[in-house]
Amino acid sequence: RRCEDLNFCSLKDLCFTFQPEGQKYEEIDIPPPPPSKDCPSGYISWKKNCYLLVEDTDKRTTWLEAQKACEKQKANLASVDHTYEQAFLAGAVLQGRTDAWIGLSRDVRGNESYSWTDGWPVFYTHWGPGEPTNLAGEGCVTMHSAPLFHGTWNDTSCNAKHAYICKISKGKINIF
Ligand SMILES: [Ca+2]
Numbered sequence: 001r002r003c004e005d006l007n008f009c010s011l012k013d014l015c016f017t018f019q020p021e022g023q024k025y026e027e028i029d030i031p032p033p034p035p036s037k038d039c040p041s042g043y044i045s046w047k048k049n050c051y052l053l054v055e056d057t058d059k060r061t062t063w064l065e066a067q068k069a070c071e072k073q074k075a076n077l078a079s080v081d082h083t084y085e086q087a088f089l090a091g092a093v094l095q096g097r098t099d100a101w102i103g104l105s106r107d108v109r110g111n112e113s114y115s116w117t118d119g120w121p122v123f124y125t126h127w128g129p130g131e132p133t134n135l136a137g138e139g140c141v142t143m144h145s146a147p148l149f150h151g152t153w154n155d156t157s158c159n160a161k162h163a164y165i166c167k168i169s170k171g172k173i174n175i176f
Contacts, residue, residue: 039168040073044093047085048170051078051093053100055163063140066101066164067117076118077103078167086126090143090151093165099142099154101164106132106139106155114141118169128152 003015039050054060054069061069067077078093080086080102094100103117112134114122128144132155140158143151143165 043166043168046088046092050075050168050170051089052166053093053097053163054166055098055100060161060163062161063101063105063158063164066162067103070164070166073166073168075166075168076116077101078165079103079116079118079120079169080124080126081120082124083126086124086151089165094143094145094151096145096147098163099145101162102141102143102153103167104141104153105158106134108139118167120169126151126153128154131155 003010008015008017039045040052043050043052052073052075054066059069063077070076078089080089089102104114104122105117106112106114114125114132116122128149129152131153132138132141134155137157138155140160141153141155142162143153145151
């Protein structure tokens with residue numbers, strides 16, 4: 001809290017208030033700021049979530065290793081829940097810099113359905129034209145960086161090495 005919130009005046013590191021007699025005043029220490037609700041260093045904060053694009057060439061990696069790297073930071077590969085989040089990720093996070101893994105993959109040994117690593121249900125998708133191709137050997141999803149594709153999604157080989165987007169969701173969902 002700031003001194004003003006306490007109806008005190010501020011001078012350097014002190015808050016104080018004048019008493020009616022004029023000369024006397026009371027000092028208090030400024031309370032420490034509350035723990036930051038913001039995101040870990042490097043993450044971008046948006047709508048209660050935190051996002052990080054890992055794009056350094058030497059950190060680009062397979063889809064599974066990217067998910068593990070996110071988990072080490074208590075994150076997951078990014079899920080995309082709705083059209084605003086898609087626009088935010090494509091615009092503010094990706095910024096046309098590089099194709100990047102998101103947290104969507106196809107269960108190639110099961111019923112071929114797609115799921116998010118963070119457990120959100122798949123009720124929004126933003127596939128590029130003709131995608132997903134669902135070819136054998138594909139099954140992990142990148143977000144395109146090229147302006148022509150506007151952040152659309154592509155299923156590709158899980159073993160390809162790409163940049164990736166981690167997301168920390170403050171809102172939790174438990175669908176099991
Ligand atoms: Ca594809």
